[in-house]
Amino acid sequence: MKNSKALSAVKDKVQKMSDTSLLLTITIVVFVLMYLGAIIFEGEGFLKAQTFLDILNNNSALLIVSCGMSLVMITGGIDISVGGVVALTSMSCAVVLDLKNGSIFEAILVALFIGLAFGVVQGYLVAYLGIQPFIVTLAGMFFARGMTTIVHAKPFNVVHEGLNKLKDSRIVIPGLGYTNKHGKYIDAKIEIGVVVALVVVFVMFILLRWTKKGRHFYAVGGNRQSALMLGVNVKRTVFLSHVVCGLLAGIAGFVFFLHVGSGSPSHAQGMEMNAIASSIIGGTMLTGGVGNIIGTLFGVLSLCTIQNIVASAGLDDAWWIGITIAAMLCLFLVIQSVVMKVRKKMTKS
Amino acid sequence: MEENKTPEINPEEKKVVQAPSKPAKSLDWKAIFGKMLHSQMLIPVVAMLALLIFNLVNDPSFFAIKYGPNSVGDNVFTGNLITIFDKGAELAILAIGMTLVTAACGGQDISVGATIAIAGSAILRVVRGSEISPDTLQNPLILGFLVGCLAVIACGAFNGILVAYFKIQPMVATLILFTAGRSIAAWINQNQLPNIKDPTFGYYGGFIPGVPIATPIIISIICFIVIALVLRFTTLGLYAQSVGINEQSSRLNGINPTLIKFITFVILGICVAVCGLIKVSRISTINYSSVAKDIEMDAILAVALGGNALGGGKFSIKASVLGAYVIQLLTTTLYTKKVNSAAISAYKAIVVIILVVISAPVVRELFAKLKVKLSKKMARAGKKVA
Numbered sequence: 001m002k003n004s005k006a007l008s009a010v011k012d013k014v015q016k017m018s019d020t021s022l023l024l025t026i027t028i029v030v031f032v033l034m035y036l037g038a039i040i041f042e043g044e045g046f047l048k049a050q051t052f053l054d055i056l057n058n059n060s061a062l063l064i065v066s067c068g069m070s071l072v073m074i075t076g077g078i079d080i081s082v083g084g085v086v087a088l089t090s091m092s093c094a095v096v097l098d099l100k101n102g103s104i105f106e107a108i109l110v111a112l113f114i115g116l117a118f119g120v121v122q123g124y125l126v127a128y129l130g131i132q133p134f135i136v137t138l139a140g141m142f143f144a145r146g147m148t149t150i151v152h153a154k155p156f157n158v159v160h161e162g163l164n165k166l167k168d169s170r171i172v173i174p175g176l177g178y179t180n181k182h183g184k185y186i187d188a189k190i191e192i193g194v195v196v197a198l199v200v201v202f203v204m205f206i207l208l209r210w211t212k213k214g215r216h217f218y219a220v221g222g223n224r225q226s227a228l229m230l231g232v233n234v235k236r237t238v239f240l241s242h243v244v245c246g247l248l249a250g251i252a253g254f255v256f257f258l259h260v261g262s263g264s265p266s267h268a269q270g271m272e273m274n275a276i277a278s279s280i281i282g283g284t285m286l287t288g289g290v291g292n293i294i295g296t297l298f299g300v301l302s303l304c305t306i307q308n309i310v311a312s313a314g315l316d317d318a319w320w321i322g323i324t325i326a327a328m329l330c331l332f333l334v335i336q337s338v339v340m341k342v343r344k345k346m347t348k349s
Numbered sequence: 350m351e352e353n354k355t356p357e358i359n360p361e362e363k364k365v366v367q368a369p370s371k372p373a374k375s376l377d378w379k380a381i382f383g384k385m386l387h388s389q390m391l392i393p394v395v396a397m398l399a400l401l402i403f404n405l406v407n408d409p410s411f412f413a414i415k416y417g418p419n420s421v422g423d424n425v426f427t428g429n430l431i432t433i434f435d436k437g438a439e440l441a442i443l444a445i446g447m448t449l450v451t452a453a454c455g456g457q458d459i460s461v462g463a464t465i466a467i468a469g470s471a472i473l474r475v476v477r478g479s480e481i482s483p484d485t486l487q488n489p490l491i492l493g494f495l496v497g498c499l500a501v502i503a504c505g506a507f508n509g510i511l512v513a514y515f516k517i518q519p520m521v522a523t524l525i526l527f528t529a530g531r532s533i534a535a536w537i538n539q540n541q542l543p544n545i546k547d548p549t550f551g552y553y554g555g556f557i558p559g560v561p562i563a564t565p566i567i568i569s570i571i572c573f574i575v576i577a578l579v580l581r582f583t584t585l586g587l588y589a590q591s592v593g594i595n596e597q598s599s600r601l602n603g604i605n606p607t608l609i610k611f612i613t614f615v616i617l618g619i620c621v622a623v624c625g626l627i628k629v630s631r632i633s634t635i636n637y638s639s640v641a642k643d644i645e646m647d648a649i650l651a652v653a654l655g656g657n658a659l660g661g662g663k664f665s666i667k668a669s670v671l672g673a674y675v676i677q678l679l680t681t682t683l684y685t686k687k688v689n690s691a692a693i694s695a696y697k698a699i700v701v702i703i704l705v706v707i708s709a710p711v712v713r714e715l716f717a718k719l720k721v722k723l724s725k726k727m728a729r730a731g732k733k734v735a
Binding site for chain 1: 521653
């Protein structure tokens with residue numbers, strides 16, 4: 001009988017949790033299990049801190065974009081233009097630095113401006129003209145992708161002294177390094193982009209968790225009508241969500257550019273779908289009102305860890321990555337759907 | 350299908366409605382115009398007319414249709430207009446299925462591009478037999494088509510189960526096959542690129558000897574007829590619409606929403622199989638990462654341009670198909686203007702935004718208010734004159 005008591009205690013706890021934290025718990029548990037599995041089955045490579053940090057290094061732009069995506073999804077919308085905006089921003093930065101001989105500061109301004117412009121226009125169309133976000137941002141994606149080729153048609157590497165310095169600078173994290181085969185100690189390093197991404201995650205988390213404005217996003221996503229009744233400016237909230245998402249896409253574009261150091265129309269291909277996938281894995285629901293930025297962080301980490309596992313398992317044929325990501329997505333969606341169904345039944349009875 | 354009710358309006362009413370509009374000679378035309386102004390077809394028709402007029406003013410030779418021998422030596426029709434119907438066939442066929450899915454589920458299937466790759470790959474896998482690039486068909490094409498059909502219907506069923514039984518939003522559910530589809534397609538053929546040299550394989554994306562019209566056009570017309578018959582003689586359309594508008598009340602009225610949603614996904618699967626056949630037949634081979642790329646976005650655009658509510662409910666397949674041809678017309682127009690193929694999407698986006706903004710409810714209301722104001726002013730002016 002002890003067992004059933006424990007079970008009922010768990011049941012009680014689960015019932016008291018909000019949807020958001022329940023989904024967040026699932027995400028974190030699955031991520032930890034997956035990482036442990038990777039350490040056990042794929043060897044000690046995953047035990048090194050650097051392996052984990054490299055996941056962050058390679059995907060800081062995706063992390064930033066996913067934060068914006070989560071915000072829009074929490075508000076009940078969607079933004080599929082982000083991949084295109086990232087490509088356009090990195091191409092524009094490349095052109096500014098290389099062909100126009102601009103400074104890094106100018107490049108950052110350009111990146112922020114492009115992101116903000118996309119956010120404002122799309123936000124206006126969605127919030128104030130009442131057009132479906134999918135169509136608006138779809139057009140945004142087409143526009144951004146097209147503009148990228150118009151800005152510069154061919155991919156090219158940027159030669160710029162200041163950029164190279166910034167690109168190659170690493171931040172050493174003490175105590176996480178490892179000793180390699182030759183007995184040499186190698187520091188654990190992260191790129192500047194990771195710092196930016198973590199700051200974005202932190203700020204967004206604070207914003208969504210503890211500010212009045214942040215709670216408005218949840219209210220609008222959960223139920224527009226009742227949010228309106230409670231005196232929330234629904235249109236402005238929706239508008240703001242798109243503006244922030246666009247701005248973050250601009251920042252992500254610069255971070256992405258900093259990571260690759262080149263401009264190309266085919267950059268960030270499919271990033272919007274990866275961002276949506278990691279938001280969903282992180283427990284954000286496309287229906288709105290449910291989601292958590294920490295969940296998104298773990299969503300991105302899960303998505304990228306599984307890619308690493310597939311690659312290190314020797315299944316580096318490109319098709320395996322697509323299939324495993326899809327399988328994981330499927331698993332999460334079904335778990336989410338089943339858990340929510342069970343919970344509904346539990347609360348009813 | 351709703352637009353066919355024109356004869357029911359009595360002639361006096363027509364005159365009242367039609368008084369301010371353009372002068373039309375026969376009464377029938379007036380009726381059609383009046384109906385048009387309030388119908389879903391308005392946006393796609395206006396867009397198409399605008400594009401056609403643009404082409405007419407800019408370069409009348411756009412409309413030239415030639416009849417002469419093609420590269421193989423058959424006498425066929427060629428010209429920009431033919432190209433639009435030829436190249437737009439896949440999109441138009443997809444628009445049929447996408448409209449039904451949108452209407453019933455209130456969401457869109459974004460995996461169609463990837464599943465087209467699966468269908469094409471499966472067809473090639475059967476047809477090529479054990480060789481990679483056979484000179485003749487190793488298995489009958491109909492067998493290949495059936496296998497491809499089964500494969501994508503299975504994909505459709507998978508999506509349908511996730512959407513209908515697990516109640517996952519369509520866009521999220523189909524995101525799974527969107528990521529995995531092209532990988533699966535590559536896996537079916539072990540990442541090899543089969544190349545079928547048999548000329549009969551190319552008939553379905555090119556020309557059948559002796560028939561002067563490109564086969565994709567014929568296939569798409571057959572599809573339209575079939576779907577029109579299905580909607581005319583079954584209750585599918587009505588049920589899909591009612592499920593989309595209110596799932597709960599349609600259940601209470603004895604409709605099984607789960608089944609209806611599932612069926613729409615299966616129908617979309619069949620449409621995808623047909624598109625897959627056309628796609629691989631066009632080039633006799635397949636490129637897993639680029640075949641039918643972004644076609645899902647175009648198909649959704651076609652549905653949106655057709656004035657269908659993307660949140661489900663009322664739908665018109667005619668309008669969607671017209672929307673699909675508008676997109677193709679725009680693309681062809683831009684090609685004739687020598688626009689870089691990668692930059693076309695930017696122009697497409699601008700046109701789409703203009704169209705959607707015009708049809709937005711807020712803007713429509715604004716127009717309506719302006720109209721009322723104008724007519725009041727006119728009335729006042731009229732009184733003063735009198």
